[in-house]
Amino acid sequence: MSAPGSGGGADRAGSSPLTPTTASTQGTGQASPTLTVEGTSRPPSLPPGAHQEAGGYAWATPEGWRRDVKTGAEVHYTSPDGRQELVAKSSLARGDLLDTGQTSERNAHQGEGYRKIRLEETTFRGNPAVVWEYAFTLQGTPWHARLLGFDESGKSYQISTWYQPEVEAEARRTYEKVKDSFTVL
Incomplete structure (x- = not known):
C-alpha cells in the first residue's frame, strides 16, 4: 500500500x-x-490548538503542562501541580475491546486500593469503544482514572486521565475538552 x-x-x-x-x-x-x-483524501481539519502526535492522532492539550513521550505512539501530559495526567496512545487493533479491558481490569486488582467504578462497552464517534473508570492509591495518595478506548480503521486509540479527587471538577472538564479535540489522522 x-x-x-x-x-x-x-x-x-x-x-x-x-x-x-x-x-x-x-x-x-x-x-x-x-x-x-x-x-x-484531505486530512481531517484539526480543532483549534490541536497538535499532531507520531501515533497517528492529534489533540489539544492544556498549555503549560509537562509533555512526556513514552513511545512514538504514547504521550503523557502532566498538570503543573502534578495532580492530573492526560495520556493518549495508539496501537494496532487486537481483538475485542471489552475482553482487553477486562484483562487489564483483572491485572489492576494487584494495585493498592483498586476499586472498579465501571467497565462497559459504548461507542465513540460511531466506533466501538470501552469506558473504564476506577479509583486506586499510589504511594498513599488516592487517584481516580477514566479511560476511553476505541477502534478505528484497524487501530486502537486510548484517551485517559488520572487525577486526585480534590481536583475532580476541573480534571473532568479538562479531560472532556481534550477528548473532544482528539482527532484520528
Whole structure:
C-alpha cells in the first residue's frame, strides 16, 4: 500500500493524477478547482490548538503542562501541580475491546486500593469503544482514572486521565475538552 502523495495508483494508464474536488469562487464569480492526488483524501481539519502526535492522532492539550513521550505512539501530559495526567496512545487493533479491558481490569486488582467504578462497552464517534473508570492509591495518595478506548480503521486509540479527587471538577472538564479535540489522522 502506498503512502498518500507517494504516487501509488496515480500512474495508471488513462487516469489523471490530479482530480478537481471542490470549487471556490473567491470573489471572482468563477470556480477555481482545488486539486488532490487521485486516491487520497484531505486530512481531517484539526480543532483549534490541536497538535499532531507520531501515533497517528492529534489533540489539544492544556498549555503549560509537562509533555512526556513514552513511545512514538504514547504521550503523557502532566498538570503543573502534578495532580492530573492526560495520556493518549495508539496501537494496532487486537481483538475485542471489552475482553482487553477486562484483562487489564483483572491485572489492576494487584494495585493498592483498586476499586472498579465501571467497565462497559459504548461507542465513540460511531466506533466501538470501552469506558473504564476506577479509583486506586499510589504511594498513599488516592487517584481516580477514566479511560476511553476505541477502534478505528484497524487501530486502537486510548484517551485517559488520572487525577486526585480534590481536583475532580476541573480534571473532568479538562479531560472532556481534550477528548473532544482528539482527532484520528
